[in-house]
Amino acid sequence: MATISADNHGLRLAVRYVVLTLIAVIFIFPLLFMVMSSLKPSDQLLRDTASLRAFLPVGDIGFDNYTDAFSRAPVGLFVFNSVLVTGVTVLLSLFLCSLAAFSFAFLKWKGRDLLLGIIIATLIVPFETIAIPLLLLVSKLPWIGLEGLQFGWLNTYRVQIIPWIADGLTVFLFVQYFKDLPRELIEAARVEGASWWQIYRRVVMPLAGPVLATAAILKFLVMYNQYLWPLIVVQQESYRPVMVGLQYFFQLDTAWGEIMAYLTIITVPVLAFYLVMQRAFISSIASTGVKG
Amino acid sequence: MKMRTTLGAALLATTGWATMAAAQTELSMWYHGAGNPQEAEVLNHIVADFNASQSDWNVVVESFPQESYNDSVVAAALAGNLPDIIDVDGPVMPNWAWSGYLQPLQIDESTIENFLPGPKGYWDGELYSIGLWDAAVALVTRQSILDDLGLRTPTLEEPWTLEEFNAALDAAKESGNFEYALDLGMAWTGEWYPYSFSPFLQSFGGDLVDRDTYQTAEGVLNGEEAMAFGDWWQGLFANDLAPGTSQDPAARETGFQDGKYAFSWNGNWAAMNIMNTFEDTVFLPAPDFGNGPKIGAASWQFGVSSASEHPDGASAFIEFALQDEYLAAFSNAIGLIPPTTSSAQMTENYQDGGPMAVFYDLTEAQAMVRPVTPGYVVQAKVFEKALADIANGADVADTLDAAVDEINADIERNAGYGHTE
Numbered sequence: 133m134a135t136i137s138a139d140n141h142g143l144r145l146a147v148r149y150v151v152l153t154l155i156a157v158i159f160i161f162p163l164l165f166m167v168m169s170s171l172k173p174s175d176q177l178l179r180d181t182a183s184l185r186a187f188l189p190v191g192d193i194g195f196d197n198y199t200d201a202f203s204r205a206p207v208g209l210f211v212f213n214s215v216l217v218t219g220v221t222v223l224l225s226l227f228l229c230s231l232a233a234f235s236f237a238f239l240k241w242k243g244r245d246l247l248l249g250i251i252i253a254t255l256i257v258p259f260e261t262i263a264i265p266l267l268l269l270v271s272k273l274p275w276i277g278l279e280g281l282q283f284g285w286l287n288t289y290r291v292q293i294i295p296w297i298a299d300g301l302t303v304f305l306f307v308q309y310f311k312d313l314p315r316e317l318i319e320a321a322r323v324e325g326a327s328w329w330q331i332y333r334r335v336v337m338p339l340a341g342p343v344l345a346t347a348a349i350l351k352f353l354v355m356y357n358q359y360l361w362p363l364i365v366v367q368q369e370s371y372r373p374v375m376v377g378l379q380y381f382f383q384l385d386t387a388w389g390e391i392m393a394y395l396t397i398i399t400v401p402v403l404a405f406y407l408v409m410q411r412a413f414i415s416s417i418a419s420t421g422v423k424g
Numbered sequence: 425m426k427m428r429t430t431l432g433a434a435l436l437a438t439t440g441w442a443t444m445a446a447a448q449t450e451l452s453m454w455y456h457g458a459g460n461p462q463e464a465e466v467l468n469h470i471v472a473d474f475n476a477s478q479s480d481w482n483v484v485v486e487s488f489p490q491e492s493y494n495d496s497v498v499a500a501a502l503a504g505n506l507p508d509i510i511d512v513d514g515p516v517m518p519n520w521a522w523s524g525y526l527q528p529l530q531i532d533e534s535t536i537e538n539f540l541p542g543p544k545g546y547w548d549g550e551l552y553s554i555g556l557w558d559a560a561v562a563l564v565t566r567q568s569i570l571d572d573l574g575l576r577t578p579t580l581e582e583p584w585t586l587e588e589f590n591a592a593l594d595a596a597k598e599s600g601n602f603e604y605a606l607d608l609g610m611a612w613t614g615e616w617y618p619y620s621f622s623p624f625l626q627s628f629g630g631d632l633v634d635r636d637t638y639q640t641a642e643g644v645l646n647g648e649e650a651m652a653f654g655d656w657w658q659g660l661f662a663n664d665l666a667p668g669t670s671q672d673p674a675a676r677e678t679g680f681q682d683g684k685y686a687f688s689w690n691g692n693w694a695a696m697n698i699m700n701t702f703e704d705t706v707f708l709p710a711p712d713f714g715n716g717p718k719i720g721a722a723s724w725q726f727g728v729s730s731a732s733e734h735p736d737g738a739s740a741f742i743e744f745a746l747q748d749e750y751l752a753a754f755s756n757a758i759g760l761i762p763p764t765t766s767s768a769q770m771t772e773n774y775q776d777g778g779p780m781a782v783f784y785d786l787t788e789a790q791a792m793v794r795p796v797t798p799g800y801v802v803q804a805k806v807f808e809k810a811l812a813d814i815a816n817g818a819d820v821a822d823t824l825d826a827a828v829d830e831i832n833a834d835i836e837r838n839a840g841y842g843h844t845e
Contacts, residue, residue: 178674201777204459264502271503286505361490364499369458379489380459385693 161187170197170392177388197393201381204390206369207397210377215401216375217292218355224297225351226344232298233306234332238318248307254300260360266295267364287368294357302347309343310336317371345412352405374398430837435485448475448482451737452507454497456724458487463755465621469753474744481737483509490658501525503729508732509741512614514555514722515804518547522798522842526552526727530739535746542721542791543763548842553725556751557760561620561719562707564680564698566689570706573599573686580709580789589711593665596686604667606660606683610815611671617808618794620689621657623710623718626792628653632807633831638797638843641831645807646824653713654820661815668815692783693759699779707782710790721791723760761787798841802834 164187169177171193180186201207235241236248270285285291313336321331337344359375366372378398382389406413448709453471457463465485471483479524486507488496494516500506501523512520520526536544536554570577573595578584584592596605609616622632629649633641644650660666662799667675681701682686687708690698699705710717714779728738752770755762762768773780794800810827816818835841 175678178678181672181674267499267503271505284505286503347826363495364503367454367488367496367500367505368486376489376492379491382489382491383460385697386673 136238163399165380166392167396170389170396171195172389174387177392197387197389198397200387201390201393201397202225204284204387205377205380205394207377207394209370210372211398212396213289213371214356214358214375217289217358218352220289220350221293221296221355222348224293225299225302226347228298228342229302229347230306230337230340230344232303233310234328234336235305236303237310237326238331238336239328248303251300252304255304263360263364270295270365286365288414289371291365292358292362292371292373296358299351302351304371305343305347305350306340309340313339342415343414345409345415349406349409349413353402356402436529447479449480449734449737451481451483451509451732451734451741453483453485453509453741454493454507455485455487455511456490456493460488460758463754466753466757470745470750471741474741477744478740481734481740483741497525504731506729506731508729508738510729511724512545512553512727514542514545514553514688514725515615515619515800517553517725517727518796519547519798519801520727521547521552524730527735528552529554529728529742530735531743531746532675534840535743538765539763540721540761540787540791542723542787542793543725545722545725545727547796548706555723555725555728555745555763556745556754557758558721558763558787558791558792559691559693559723559760560721560783561689561691561710562695562705562783562786563710564690564695564705565686566702567704567706569596569686572601577706578708578711580631580785582709583709586727587709588711589713591657592687593660597665597837599686601683602686603679603684605664605686606658606666606675607671607679607688607690608666609671609689610667610669611673611676611678613634613808615804617811618804619720620691621811622794623720623790623792624657624713625650625653625672625712627710627715627718628656629713629715631795632803633795633797633799633835635795638795638799639840641803641828641837644822645831646828649715650824651820652812654824656713657811658814658817658820669812692761692780695780695783696759696773706779707786709786717790718792719786720788721787721793751782797843799831799835799838803831806830806834 155221168187168189169180171189172180173192176191177186180191185191232251236244270291272283273285275282275285275288275290285294315337317339318331321335326334356373357375358373362371362373362376366376378391378394381387381394455467457467467485471485475482485642494513497506497510497512497520506525510526512526517526529552531551531554533551536551539554542558545551545553545555548819567577573592575592575595576584576588578588593605596602603618609620618632625631625645630647630653631641631644631650634644645752663666675682675684680690681698688698695705695707710719726742728735728742732738746768748767751762751764751767754760755767755771755774759773759780761780762771765784768774768781768784769776772778774784775781795803797803806827810823813823
């Protein structure tokens with residue numbers, strides 16, 4: 133009996149590993165295809181798509197596509213712009229949205245639930261429907277900078293950052309997480325005479341690692357993949373992000389090898405960010421049931 | 425002494441340049457060629473020449489990727505942020521003029537008398553844009569294929585008829601040497617469909633819209649001739665003569681060179697690659713489906729935005745760019761068709777006897793501009809969808825009727841798009 137049970141366990145384990153391996157392969161293959169294709173000349177790349185060679189470093193391998201990609205477009209500038217805009221937006225978003233969520237979760241004030249409901253309701257509004265009104269708004273907004281008072285935010289970093297700092301999903305994530313924290317912690321801190329700011333900074337946020345990671349990754353992906361908004365508010369190459377930059381490679385004679393090289397380059401920051409945050413992200417998903 | 429003189433001259437030159445630059449009024453220009461270094465090099469050369477040639481204007485170029493260029497311009501127009509000079513795709517120009525994004529050019533029209541018709545952007549009786557090149561499509565094949573299949577080589581004077589073309593496709597299919605007889609480029613979506621396929625419809629006798637009034641598509645997009653076109657079009661796919669909408673983009677790029685197709689309907693921009701592969705490449709004129717052989721015309725053109733406070737300077741730059749040497753430089757750099765005979769003679773590919781001279785002749789003999797109406801931007805998308813649906817087996821009559829209804833509804837919604845009877 134015991135032998136049969138051990139066999140069953142071994143079989144189950146083997147099946148599990150086979151299934152997990154298959155899933156891993158399915159997820160890794162597109163990345164593998166991208167990286168391998170980036171090393172091949174366009175004609176070979178297209179020929180290889182019909183076979184497993186597409187996933188192997190075979191044939192005429194080299195880094196020409198990378199040098200050509202840098203010649204065709206200011207790749208470094210685009211990556212810098214995207215990382216800057218994304219990084220600043222993520223940091224500001226985590227701070228402001230968590231502050232708002234703290235208020236919704238722990239403070240009592242008139243109209244709190246109604247306002248939270250309205251904020252969450254914004255999740256169903258597609259960005260495309262507000263893009264034009266928002267464009268008209270930011271094109272006339274004032275700004276005081278080094279050159280004094282100016283009107284219009286077009287062709288700046290701030291126009292790519294500020295409208296995206298606060299969003300319903302991030303606030304919602306923080307509110308849900310904060311509500312699950314033991315109330316006793318907050319009450320104990322209040323009894324000890326801590327201010328709300330101290331509770332936010334010293335009690336709540338140190339416990340908010342998983343939700344911070346989740347919100348950061350989700351925001352990072354949204355910001356790094358921005359296309360429509362920078363397309364309509366940025367008309368200068370010096371402020372263009374990576375996704376708009378991708379269009380540089382779609383010419384009449386499309387340079388597929390260079391596209392794959394460009395995609396490989398711009399994927400690096402995303403992978404690096406995810407690898408740094410993955411432990412907290414998985415922990416958050418496991419504990420809250422939130423799916424990205 | 426010599427050193428002092430040299431320093432003095434340098435100082436004078438520097439001061440002169442600085443004074444000139446300070447006196448010049450800046451003209452902003454948007455261009456669709458970001459990511460195309462050869463094109464950028466020619467344009468920057470023209471701009472540098474213009475800026476150095478006079479002391480009033482200084483053109484500054486901002487390049488955009490072509491795929492998203494139109495969206496950027498429309499967004500900038502909404503935000504009141506248009507530059508002085510913009511480039512515009514020929515068939516889109518009437519829409520931008522009608523929408524108030526462009527103002528008429530202030531150039532001496534005798535300058536463009538000898539231009540091919542495609543690059544001249546007229547709307548409502550006024551010149552709004554002018555192109556430095558045109559583009560053309562041809563039926564690409566090899567002389568050896570024609571010989572093996574026992575086919576007559578069609579000429580501009582005597583293109584294939586519908587029957588001859590169908591027979592050629594059947595012969596290619598029956599030879600068993602090809603996956604498909606004809607590569608239409610179905611993998612390329614967007615403007616390729618109306619640009620390259622609407623001339624088939626027009627050669628049958630139909631059109632996207634009635635060009636007498638531009639107020640309806642009734643009778644032209646769903647009339648007897650259009651129905652005949654639709655049936656023929658559907659037959660290409662139903663009879664496995666051409667790959668349909670699911671064509672692999674990779675096969676479009678290299679399929680002809682790989683021997684998958686006997687004929688390829690392709691543009692002059694792809695000609696050099698094919699010629700480099702096969703020495704016996706031939707570019708055949710479009711077949712005559714009953715109402716004369718037709719191919720599309722009009723490519724990117726320069727115009728002056730309505731927001732420009734210096735239309736005289738912007739027009740001066742555009743007129744400057746129309747010199748033969750620049751038209752030839754663009755052609756040599758990116759392979760497109762120069763718009764005048766004299767500039768064609770200055771190019772490597774389009775001069776008499778040049779490897780691509782046939783495309784100039786094709787444009788001159790067969791080119792037909794797409795409907796000159798602001799509604800074209802909608803008509804093009806409706807036509808693209810209708811062609812894809814018919815290729816995928818939709819009922820021809822129902823599909824064309826639905827397309828007519830959609831186009832007519834759009835014209836009505838836009839109060840006729842400002843066309844005057």
